[in-house]
Amino acid sequence: MSQKWIYKPEPDEDIVDGLISSIGFGTLESKLLVLRGIDNYQSAREFFKPNGNDFHSPFLMADMQKAVERIATAIENGEKILVYGDYDVDGTTSVALMYLYLSKIVDKKYLDFYIPDRNVEGYGISTEGIDFAKENGFSLIIALDCGIKSIDKIEYANKLKVDFIICDHHLPGDEIPKAVAVLDPKRKDCRYPYKELSGCGVGFKLCQGLNTIYKIPENELFELTDLLAISIASDIVAMTGENRVLAKQGLKFLRKTRKFGLRLLIPEEKLAHFEISNIVFDIAPKINAAGRISHAKASVELMISDNLKQAQQIVDEIINLNDERREMDHTITQSAMNQVESSTESSYSTIVYDPSWNKGVIGIVASRLIESHFKPTLVFTDGNNGEMVASARSVSDFDIHEALDYCSDLFQKFGGHQAAAGLSMDKENFEVFKIMFEGYVRDNIQEHQKEPSIYIDSVINIDDLNREFYNFHRKLAPFGPKNMKPVLVLKDIKVAGYVRLMGKDGNHLKFFVHQPSTNRNIECIGFKLGVYAEDFRTKSFDLAFTVEENHWKGNVSYFLNIRDVKFHS
Structure with missing residues (x-):
């Protein structure tokens, strides 16, 4: 094991004690909250029980009023609107979300979407995309998850009298494109309070702005957050503030989504307990595969299809592309490794x-x-x-x-x-x-x-792993950057019983550690740690781990996911 263990600084005892008395959690739980910046009753309320008041007004975003007015004018005048986005998960979910929202208020004959071909047009706004819009009578393009640095492309579009509204979340350059409106919370002149939205998140704020005019029922608007949860998880943006509220909301809708394509991508047995990690490992690679190997248009069609047969055909195609992507990934990675090692x-x-x-x-x-x-x-x-x-x-x-x-x-x-x-x-x-x-x-x-590091939240006693802690841990979710699962450490422990190798090649292992307070054993799983089986059998060790839930036939159990180990000589 080669990671450097970095222990987070111990939080101020007075702040921890204040949190204990105000919200009633135990010492360990309160300590973990303070390490996340949650150090008083109000911040704990916002974290655990967010509500509609925790959403910022979309009109705090620079150019939002301009964007809403230009789209409203286009709808009123019967202009054709093209929804344009990047070919990764954030881009395709952004396009699907915007297309589905606009299709509630615009006749589909005035609406279409466009995804650039990675291999022909490359990333971002392309000349080909603008030409497509001009040749097909689209006078307004809403670009999502791209465009903040497309100075020359917007100038080209302006010459052709094709208007742009840009919804991006990437860092701007020194110059802002001369579009009708440029929505990006990272603009220096943007006073929007939360800066870490995904591209899809910026698109959702535009939908919220439009909804002040078009009054789509709130539940219908928030049904679209299932796509937003996929975007937030896949683009690895901060799981804090508004992102966390939107992701939490989105997961609820994802578990009962009415979008045929998403339901077909999610195994039925996982649906009720689908979490951010499931998106990252189960959904995102498949959605991405179309844009990596073929054309990402299929990913958008998957998410907007209201035809079960069509959705099944797209899912089958995407799964085949993902298998092809995995094989290509393995081959190219090996070739690249050879270059580095030679x-x-x-x-x-x-x-x-x-x-x-x-x-x-x-x-x-x-x-x-x-x-x-x-x-x-x-x-x-x-x-x-x-x-x-x-x-x-x-x-x-x-x-x-x-x-x-x-x-x-x-x-x-x-x-x-x-x-x-x-x-x-x-x-x-x-x-x-x-x-x-x-x-x-x-x-x-x-x-x-210069070396892999693992940040430790706290050293604990094994008896701290009790029902109260597990309930608290569940409430910390959804997890992601800046709200990662707590990494905990057990010191000087030994395996209780056997160590079993798992996986086709014995790459993984499983064992148990004993909990005296309950006289029970707690399961531990070490992925890619099979080579250390003999060390676990014969030595005591310090264990760094995260707590994981396992759902099986209606029952919930917990295991420790080993993140690193230090064996004692």
């Missing part, structure tokens, strides 16, 4: 390139490389017009967007977040870029960012 250079970053790699999976490959070579990573392949394209992934809290911005004069375009980004670049700039990027990482990366 290099003799000592470096602070990982940069690999092969012109034959599929653009659709290089982001996944970058993440895989970080798992084994813990460095800021870029995976390059060839684009369509002689340029190179790359997906970038980062480590810990190293800001890869900022690192790429330092090199941005070399790029045709780039964009993204602190943890993940993408770019395109002329091939002639590649060698210079490698030197510049490596130099920036070398000069700016911190020591704690």
Whole structure:
């Protein structure tokens, strides 16, 4: 095991005691809340019992009034509206959400959607998409999850008299596109209080703004949050504030969704207890697969289809594409690993390139490389017009967007977040870029960012794992960035009974630890820890873990998911 254990600072005892007396939780539970910034009755109320008053007015967002008025004018005048979005999960859920909302108030003959072809048009707003709009009589495009840096494309659209409303959540550049309206809470001049919305979240705020005019029943509006929950989980945005409220709301609607495509994607036995982790591992890869291997239009059609037979055909196609994506991912990852391991250079970053790699999976490959070579990573392949394209992934809290911005004069375009980004670049700039990027990482990366770390919330006693704690733990959900599952530590323990290997190749293991207060054993599962079976059998150890729920035939049980272990000699 190679992770560095970083213990979070002990919270102020007076604040913990104040929380204990005001909300009635125990010491451990109150401590975990304070570590999340929940340190008084009001913040605890907002966290555990959010309500409609916790939503911010959409009109706090810069340009929202302009966007609502322009769409209302288009509807009143019978203009054709094109809903445009990126080909990843956030983009396709954004398009589906906006299309479904508008279809409640607009005749579908005036409405359509457009997803760019990853392999032909690349990321973001494309000339081809604008030309499609012009040639087919669309005078207004609502762009979602993209557009904040599309200065030249918006200028092109303006010349063709095609108006744009941009709904984005990526970091803007120095210049804002000259669209009719640009909705992005990360704009410096935007006073919207919550800055961490997904692209789909910005689209939902626009729907809320429109609903002040069109008055769709609130329950119908919030039914669309099942798509928003998928977006929030898949785009790995902060699970705090409004995102957490929307995700919690969205999960409720997802568990009883009436969208045929989503119901067919979710196994019936999981539906009642579907959580954020299920979205990340069960739904997101399948929705993404269409855009990675084929065309993401199928993903949108899956989410908006009201025809069961059509939805089943799309689901079958997407599952086949996901199987193909997995095989391609494995092959390209191995090829990239070989490049890294054959290099003799000592470096602070990982940069690999092969012109034959599929653009659709290089982001996944970058993440895989970080798992084994813990460095800021870029995976390059060839684009369509002689340029190179790359997906970038980062480590810990190293800001890869900022690192790429330092090199941005070399790029045709780039964009993204602190943890993940993408770019395109002329091939002639590649060698210079490698030197510049490596130099920036070398000069700016911190020591704690150079090795995998696990942040520990608290050391506990095994008797702390009781019914009250499990109930509290469930209320902390939904989990995600900035509201992760608590990582707890048990010190100096031993296996009670046997250690059993699991999985086809014995890669995983299971054992139990004894709880004296109940005279029961607690199940522990270690994924990819099969090689340590003998150590677990013969040594005492400190265990870092998260608590997981298991639902089976109406019964709920709990197990400890081993995140790391330190064996005693």
